[in-house]
Amino acid sequence: MHDLRMRRLAEKLGDGRGLHYTPTQLWYAAARRDVPSVDRNHSAALGAACGIIVLGGFICVVSGFVPVLPGIGTGVLLLIVVPLLLSFAKPWFRRRTTVRMPVTSREFRSGVLDRWAQVYGGPPSGMVAEDIPLPPVRQPRLALLCGDRAVLACLAANNAVGVWDMALGDRADRLPPDVPVLVLHDAGLRGVGFGARARETLGPRAVLIGLSAKAALAARSAVRLRERPDPGAPPLPGWAAGSAAELDWLADGWWAPVAALPPAALLGVVQRGVERVWEAVDPDRLRAQEIGFLTWPNS
Numbered sequence: 001m002h003d004l005r006m007r008r009l010a011e012k013l014g015d016g017r018g019l020h021y022t023p024t025q026l027w028y029a030a031a032r033r034d035v036p037s038v039d040r041n042h043s044a045a046l047g048a049a050c051g052i053i054v055l056g057g058f059i060c061v062v063s064g065f066v067p068v069l070p071g072i073g074t075g076v077l078l079l080i081v082v083p084l085l086l087s088f089a090k091p092w093f094r095r096r097t098t099v100r101m102p103v104t105s106r107e108f109r110s111g112v113l114d115r116w117a118q119v120y121g122g123p124p125s126g127m128v129a130e131d132i133p134l135p136p137v138r139q140p141r142l143a144l145l146c147g148d149r150a151v152l153a154c155l156a157a158n159n160a161v162g163v164w165d166m167a168l169g170d171r172a173d174r175l176p177p178d179v180p181v182l183v184l185h186d187a188g189l190r191g192v193g194f195g196a197r198a199r200e201t202l203g204p205r206a207v208l209i210g211l212s213a214k215a216a217l218a219a220r221s222a223v224r225l226r227e228r229p230d231p232g233a234p235p236l237p238g239w240a241a242g243s244a245a246e247l248d249w250l251a252d253g254w255w256a257p258v259a260a261l262p263p264a265a266l267l268g269v270v271q272r273g274v275e276r277v278w279e280a281v282d283p284d285r286l287r288a289q290e291i292g293f294l295t296w297p298n299s
Contacts, residue, residue: 006116006124007124009026009029009030010026010124010125013025013026013126013263014125015262015263015264018126019126019158019267020128020157020158020263021126021128021154021262021263022127022130022150022157023105023108023109023113023123023129023130024130024148024259025150025154025260025261025262025263026113026124027101027103027105027109028101028223028259029260029262030108031101031102031103031108032223034103035101035223035224036100053079057072098227098228099224100225100226101223128154130150130153131149131153132153132156132157134152135162137161137165137166137176140166140167140176141164141166141179142164142165142166142180142274142277143166143167143169143175143176143181144166144182144183144184144270144273145170145172145175145184145198145202145206146168146170146183146185146258147170147185148170148186148257148258149170150259151258151259151266152168152169154263155168155267155270156168158263158267160267160270164270164274166182166274172201172202173201178205180280181198181202181206181207182209182270182274182277183195183198183207183208183209184209184258184270184273185198185208185211185258186211186257187211187212187213187215187216187255188213188216188254188255188256189253191255191258192237192240192250195208195240196237199239207273209269209272209273209276210269211256212242213242213250213254214242214243214246216255217246217249222260223257223260224254224255224256225256225257226252226253227253229251229253236250
């Protein structure tokens, strides 16, 4: 990480219109291309095994512990058999491999953001702290529930409250009553659990707007991470069911953080959720649904 790349990332997160972003969003943007592969443990084991065979064979032959020709023959045989055995074990490695960010959030803040502040006297341009107060709304028309403080801070800093008359909160009991609630969560089993609890608490007021496994699989730029599957996890609710590939993705412990969305993409997700709510309560649209699409009026 260097100064020029930090400035480019800040400009990209600002989307050319001065959008604000949080340290968490900058962290994901900076490290997303370095997220390790799920096959890294298998590749490391394969490389280590081949290295041990070559080095061990060389030492045994040079030291005279093993005759030259039998030693070379045994080494070649091992270089064929061991990779073959490891290739059969590849599914086992994949099941047990986790995929996490290559640098922790704490390391990024202390090693990059704190250093930047020391050199330039403040945070990068456009960045806002995640503990900024969430602005109150006198007469909210709807609310948004999200368990990630970075997401709420980004929305607050980009005036989602004023644009949509939207109350923001991380707990359902802190939201205003009797208004629709957009529920924004990670893609993954924990995100599904968050959405399920919100539906139980809020009832029909809850409008789930993602992230979904389908969106996480489809987006090339998505940050896809993985934890070891929990065999005791409860079954997915019916509304969360998708294609076989999506269900397998969830069951294998994959997830995608909503906080990794750049501000423009995050605002786009919320905008589409707001439009869903307005369409559901708009009287003209409701009357049109009662008549039916392209139905000729009787009078």
